[in-house]
Amino acid sequence: MIQDILAFAQxxxxxxxxxxxxxxxxTAGSSPASAGQLMAVLADGSSAGTVGxxxxxxxxxxxxxxxxxxxxxxxxxxxxxxxxGMVCGGNMSVTGNILGExxxxxxxxxxxIAQCLAPLAIATGFIVTVIEDRxxxxxxxxxTRYLVCKPENYxxxxxxxxxxxxxxxxxxxxxxxxxxxxxxxxxxKYIGMIxxxxxxxxxxxxxxxxxxxxxxxxxxxxxxGLDIADSIPAEIAVSIMAEILLIKNNGSxxxxxxxxxxx
Numbered sequence: 001m002i003q004d005i006l007a008f009a010q011x012x013x014x015x016x017x018x019x020x021x022x023x024x025x026x027t028a029g030s031s032p033a034s035a036g037q038l039m040a041v042l043a044d045g046s047s048a049g050t051v052g053x054x055x056x057x058x059x060x061x062x063x064x065x066x067x068x069x070x071x072x073x074x075x076x077x078x079x080x081x082x083x084x085g086m087v088c089g090g091n092m093s094v095t096g097n098i099l100g101e102x103x104x105x106x107x108x109x110x111x112x113i114a115q116c117l118a119p120l121a122i123a124t125g126f127i128v129t130v131i132e133d134r135x136x137x138x139x140x141x142x143x144t145r146y147l148v149c150k151p152e153n154y155x156x157x158x159x160x161x162x163x164x165x166x167x168x169x170x171x172x173x174x175x176x177x178x179x180x181x182x183x184x185x186x187x188x189k190y191i192g193m194i195x196x197x198x199x200x201x202x203x204x205x206x207x208x209x210x211x212x213x214x215x216x217x218x219x220x221x222x223x224x225g226l227d228i229a230d231s232i233p234a235e236i237a238v239s240i241m242a243e244i245l246l247i248k249n250n251g252s253x254x255x256x257x258x259x260x261x262x263x
Contacts (some may be wrong), residue, residue: 001049002038002049004048004049005038005039005040005048005049006040008040008048008049009021009040009048009099012040012042012100013099013100013102013127014127014129014145015145015159015161016100016104016127016129016159016160016161016163016164017042017043017100017159017161018042018043018068018098018099018100018101018161019040019041019042019068019098019099019100020040020041020042020064020065020067020068020075020096020097020098020099021038021039021040021096021097021098021099022038022039022040022041022051022060022064022094022095022096022097023036023037023038023039023094023095023096024036024037024038024051024052024092024093024094025093025094025095026092026093027090027091027092027093028090028091028092029081029090029091030081030090031052031056031081031090031091031092032052032053032054032056032081033051033052033056033092034052037049037050037051037052038051039051039057039060041060041061041064041065041068041096042068043065043068043069044065045061045065047061051092051094052092055081056079056081056092059077059079060077060079060094060096063075063077063096064096067096067098068098072098073097073098073101074095074096074097074098075095075096075098076093076094076095076096077093077094077096078091078092078093078094079091079092079093079094100161101163102125102126102127102163103125103126103127103163103165103189103248104126104127104128104129104161104163104164104165105117105118105121105126105127105128105129105164105165105166105167105244106129106131106158106160106164106165106166106167106183107128107129107130107131107166107167107169108131108132108166108167108168108169108170108175108176108179108183109130109131109132109168109169109170109171109175109179109194110130110132110134110137110138110140110141110146111137111169111171111233112233113169113194113233113236113237113240114130114140114141114167114169115140115141115233116233116234116236116237117167117169117237117240117241118130118141118144119142119143120237120238120241121241121244122143122144124241124245126165127145128141128143128144128145129144129145129146129147130144130145130146130147131147131149131154131158131179132146132147132148132149133148133149133150133151134148135148151175151178151179151182154178154179154182155182158182160183160186160187160188161187162187162189163189164186164187164188164189165188165189165190165244165247165248166183166188166190166191166192167192167193167194167224167240167244168180168183168191168192168193168194169193169194169224173199173202173203176193176194176195176199176203177203177206180193180203180207180220181207184212184216189247189248190221190244190247190248191219191220191221192220192221192222192224192225192240192243192244193220193221193222193224194222194223194224194236195222195223195224196223197223200222200223204217221243224239224240224243225239225240225242225243226239226242226243226246226253227239228242
């Protein structure tokens with residue numbers, strides 16, 4: 001049972017959802033719960049596990065959803081069962097830890113650059129999801145969520161979290177266009193796209209004609225990455241990851257060493 005609850009929470013976290021992991025810490029008197037019971041609750045109220053059921057569990061779910069939406073890290077709640085309309089006269093205390101603050105990298109495309117970029121992102125603490133419509137590319141990735149998905153199913157199968165960093169490096173102009181339009185419609189902290197200046201100009205002109213404003217277009221990092229790489233995929237991946245870390249950490253592309261200092 002506990003394994004099922006933790007699996008539900010883990011899958012939700014991988015999908016970019018925030019999870020309230022609630023445990024019963026103490027009971028007194030007559031209570032439907034026992035210390036150690038566990039429940040995972042999502043922002044929409046769906047859950048796995050139980051903390052005793054009935055009105056008390058309803059209150060715990062309500063508090064969990066409220067904490068997730070408020071951006072809380074932790075909450076505690078003590079429930080008097082008589083006050084909540086239950087016939088048992090005891091009480092219970094619970095603690096909820098809100099999980100899901102991790103940074104998520106969504107890579108659209110599973111080619112050579114993506115295969116170099118994914119392990120770099122994992123090493124720097126990102127949860128990585130690769131979106132590709134070619135299942136045979138999955139073998140090039142490990143410790144990632146590989147989602148086989150065609151562009152027409154993006155709206156149904158992909159739910160971008162607020163903490164999404166996005167890299168678009170698909171196999172062609174049209175699939176880049178499809179991915180970019182989808183990503184612009186959802187929450188994100190960063191969108192970067194592979195492409196030459198000519199390709200970017202053509203794509204941006206189409207987007208502009210379709211009503212996308214200059215502010216939106218200027219928010220896209222393309223051509224992608226810091227200007228530190230040659231043309232090999234591994235170096236391009238490093239330049240992309242460096243740019244993402246620059247954005248995430250409010251950093252500066254300057255050298256830390258004072259290269260103008262007199263020697």
